[in-house]
Amino acid sequence: MTQPEFDVLIIGAGLSGIGVARYLKTRCPDQRFAILESKPRIGGTWDLFRYPGIRSDSDMHTMGYAFKPWTNARAIADGGAILNYIRETAEENHLTQMIRFDHQVKSATWSSAEQIWRLEVLHDGGIRSLTCRFLFSCAGYYRHHEGYLPEWPGYEDYQGQLVHPQFWPEDLDYSGKKIIVIGSGATAVTLTPTLAQKAAHVWQVQRSPTYVVSRPGEDEFANRLRRWLPEKLAYPITRWRTIFGSAKRRKRMVANLEGTRKMLIGAVAKELPPDYDWKTHFVPRYLPGQQRICAVPDGDMFRTLSEGKASMVTGEIRRFTPTGVEMTDGTHLEADLIITATGLVMESLGGLEIVVDGQAVDRSKLLIYKGFMYSNLPNLVYFTGYTNASWTLKVDLVADYACRLLRFMQRKGHTQVVPAANEADVANVNSALKFISGYVVRAAHRLPKHGKAWPWIHEQDYFWDRKTLKRGRIDDGTLQFSRGTPVRLPAAQIAEGSDQVAAE
Incomplete structure (x- = not known):
């Protein structure tokens, strides 16, 4: 077994990557880690997009980190304020020095014999190799270098x-x-x-x-509460109030889609002049x-x-x-x-090539495990958000779980964990997202898929995830732990031409 340079490498220094790094540093202080960022700056999406008016599309009391209060009066915040929030988090937790800027990860190769990931990284015009035991992907869900x-x-x-x-x-x-x-x-x-x-x-x-809905740019409840209570108390109250309120609205929506549709359209009509043709411009063809x-x-x-x-x-x-x-x-x-x-060009794992024991992996044939790992990919956790709630809610839960997983493996002496799926599991799939947004439909053929039953599903439900990720067992029967057992990929998950990859 080879000793890697790092215990964990995090890909991406955006909202997710900085948050995950903070969890790792505080929950697993003995883990040696670094953050690989392809650009010369912190921020990810909030550094890339600089068009006029760039802002969040959900409230920052739930899109912000659980551990760092959002203190800006604007709940729907502009991009500059969000970027400053990410930078502050990095500085306050001494994470900036952990970032290797201008490091673009091109491929990741797993060796069961060595029990390491070997990353090929483009830096200063050349390719260098970095090794780690665990790979955390915070690269987002779209191509940064190409829009649709x-x-x-x-x-x-x-x-x-x-x-x-x-x-x-x-x-x-x-x-x-x-x-x-x-x-x-x-x-x-x-x-x-x-x-x-x-x-x-x-x-x-x-x-x-x-569907377009008007929302207050400021949360009056949150702003009043901050005047009355210490920030460390006011923030979680506002956060949980927003989480419960959003969940209640989603439950009502799902229970009465046609009623929600009429309510949303009616609200738009009230915002516009009586003679405005809102039926042409604000009545969608699909359900909420x-x-x-x-x-x-x-x-x-x-x-x-x-x-x-x-x-x-x-x-x-x-x-x-x-x-x-x-x-x-x-x-x-x-x-x-x-x-x-x-729109965007959707992409999983930042588009990097994945090879496991000499076999190139077809990412479109992977199954999603609980919304944060992939079938038969060892020691790899990816961080993504919800489509019906704030992104960071899911990232926080997965970061907490990932730290629990690392501590569990350390206690048990394990060096490898694999969500084990068989040929039947891989063949029995659904679409990964029940969304009809253009960027999802265009990319569906190349994205990992849902299975038909838990745990091969990404639930869009914060409370379900909180129950299963924060309180659920690590050794759930699907995760296989070992100290070097070769990974056996189902034939369907092996990319065409992988024999050539192994030979090269």
Whole structure:
């Protein structure tokens, strides 16, 4: 058995990575670890996205860490405030010195004989190797270097400026310009009211509507409570109040989807002028819960539309023209600037190549184990969030569990843990997400899958996860522990050409 350079390597220094590192440092102080960050800065998503108005789409009392109070008056916070919060956490816990910046992980190879992960890492133009016993992936769920862009006829003919929000130019001046924002998700409904403050006019062009709801930008209860109580007491009260309130609303929604649909649409109609065509622009084709509901702070989107500073255009784009876009109904929109807020390219484990004992792993054939490990992949934990609640709620639970797992293995003398799935388990799958958002549907064929029964399921339920992860047994009968047993991948999980990988 080989002694690795690190006990744990964490991929990613964003909201998840910094939070997980803090758990590891405080709960498992004897573990040698480092954080590998592909960019030269902390922040992940909140460093990458820099478009005007960038903000959270859920409240920061649950999107913030359980261990660090969110003290900003804004519950739906801007990106800069969130980035500062992440940086503060890193500095307060002396984590910055644990980060290796400009380290992009390209592949991870597991050796049962050595009981280590060997990572190939791109740094300073060259590839270097790092080894660890455990790999924690906090790389998120999408490609940072590539946003999704549909193919439109005439796209190359457009003579104005084209921008994808994922790569916003720092020097872009949009004052006084006519702007088209293509998209209907959280990015589009954030950009439209923000750009409209300086633009000549903004048209938000969407193929079909999404559910949009106005939410207060500030949580008055939380702000009052902070004046009365110490922060360490006020924060958990607000956090739990929000968690229970959100869970109650979701339960009501699931019990009465049609009633929720009518309520959401009715609320939008009340926000807009009586003669506004909300039926065309704000009545989705799907039921609530099949995509994330877009929150707009203090109704800024509806106010912008009501004031005539922006317009909604719902329909298909026929083609781009030299001066704008032409819709299928013949409408032509002219613009100086077109912003393609058309979504993300979804990806698991940051896209890195995985090899186990010489066999390349087909990630699309992996089963999700309890929403944080994958079938037959040893000593690997990934951190992701909820689709129906704040991201960090799940990350906190998994970080706590991962530390319990490490301590359990240390006590028992184990060096390897594998969620063991057989051929029948791997063959009996469902889609990994019951979501119809475009970025999910486009990537479904290459993502890990759900099984038909627990534990091969990622439950979108905080209270279920809290029960099973914080109180459930580590040795649950599915996890197999050992000190070097070779991993046997089911044939379905071996990628084509893996014999060549092993030979090379």
